[in-house]
Amino acid sequence: MKILYTCEYCGDHIDTLEVDEVDEVKFGFDRLTAQERQDIIKTDAAQNTIYVKSLCDQCIASMGLDDPIALGIPEVNKGYIH
Numbered sequence: 157m158k159i160l161y162t163c164e165y166c167g168d169h170i171d172t173l174e175v176d177e178v179d180e181v182k183f184g185f186d187r188l189t190a191q192e193r194q195d196i197i198k199t200d201a202a203q204n205t206i207y208v209k210s211l212c213d214q215c216i217a218s219m220g221l222d223d224p225i226a227l228g229i230p231e232v233n234k235g236y237i238h
């Protein structure tokens with residue numbers, strides 16, 4: 157299964173992960189409310205892909221935000237979204 161991160165603000169592709177199964181805790185999805193999940197995560201079963209809306213580093217920087225976890229970027233990714 158693929159997890160595809162796209163910047164919600166500028167539309168840029170941020171990252172694609174290949175996973176055997178989705179560990180919601182590892183990806184930080186368990187921190188989202190039901191409403192946030194609906195807004196942020198779109199599952200395409202036919203494509204075996206999960207689309208996750210996030211923010212790229214540039215947009216985070218330009219908005220002066222420094223808490224990417226609150227924006228749906230899982231902690232495990234912080235190291236290599238650059």
Ligand SMILES: [Zn+2]
Pocket residue numbers: 163164165166167168211212213214215216
């Ligand atoms: Zn962006």
